Amino acid sequence: MAWKLDGKLAIVTGCASGIGLTTTRLYLEAGATVFGIDISTFPEPSPIPRALCDNFHFHKADLTAPGACDDSVAACLSKTGKKIDVLANVAGIMDAFEAVHKTKDTTWDRLISVNTTVPMKLMRAVLNEGGMLEQKSGRIINVASKAGLSGAAAGFAYTASKHALIGMTKHAAWRYRHDGIRTNAVCPGGVPTNIKDSIHKENFDQESLDTLTPFHRLNHARDGGQSISTADIANVILFLSVEASRNVNGVIVPVDNAWSAC
Template structure:
């Protein structure tokens, strides 16, 4: 039984990427506190070691590495030990708010590799286990930038729209097998993701819009609550949905 009074994930194994900080860390802790064995992945071995050291009472297994790497994905699957009930694809990177005329190939390729390709590869890896078990829940972290064009640069915006497309496609194909796939679209959240404007045009064009329309930033725990709800049986009839957790930004 967890500290918040539920044991929704007792006996279950969950994978969380980006678990060393921010939304990923909050999600890993929430899942583990509700009884899950959590395979926590992050590019920073130091952050993962700190996560375990600070929470010795929780069942946390860590895998350090780049989640877009097949080697890291193989290590994550090995740590899951043949069972994956829940997958939270949280890891992601920003793009400096670079508009289409300013984005460089390296930024575009890296953003898509981490934000989209890594999700596809990890999803592709766990789906056979979930289909065989006849159950499973996947939650992908998209963004307000997956719903509108004024929340980030060209690469990040395109990548988060792609996450929504991947989410819906996966739901259509695998919901009949008992595997649900949903997405959460955060607005501003207090994390260590670099949100620096690296474009004068972005500052001039998006700055005034954001100052007017963007609600106050959320805490990672608020996003973790939404993610774990979608991963849990409490949302058993929900698949293919994009849940905005953005303080009402998507309604503006």
């Protein structure tokens, strides 16, 4: 049972694609009920195996819209009639590798809103209305990035948004350590997903990207040209969600095949 989520209710943001979609599937296979949220439509035909569909609820929402995080948690509670056990903050977007002197207000606001403010609002909502503080139990997993650990993996705004997410993770872990609530973060390296579609090409900062590419090349060379898979990330998210990791709290786990070790 230490590796299962039987009877647990999990919210997964960004469930329609990439790491969020794979996490949703692993949670369902582990026995959880999943309330998945995404701004995009869920893929058709559904990649969720038929036998698991009854435990999956999809909620379409732009989580940056006013009130959307609270409304989504309220919808989860009323749809399932349960308190929330797990929150996986997976939804995220990329900048266009802009250095700070080229960062537009719109880019900054968009990145901070999706990557930092939405996770904060959802953490607050699951702790309060979602019942984690009341039931003295909960697991929160924030998907940050290699760019949350160093300054050489993305643009200025993305880097700032993910560094903030790591600080939020550590603060919550420490603050609620006696309340049965654990908060951890996962930092993927480069994973082939749809996240590249969130890059605003008109803002692309090739000059800044050129200063980062030695690190990217190193990463890909180390992988033998093969990138890290969404399952590699989702497996760690699952581990941080189950009882087997019960004393793992406040850790930041890179899943990047040693990229962050260089």
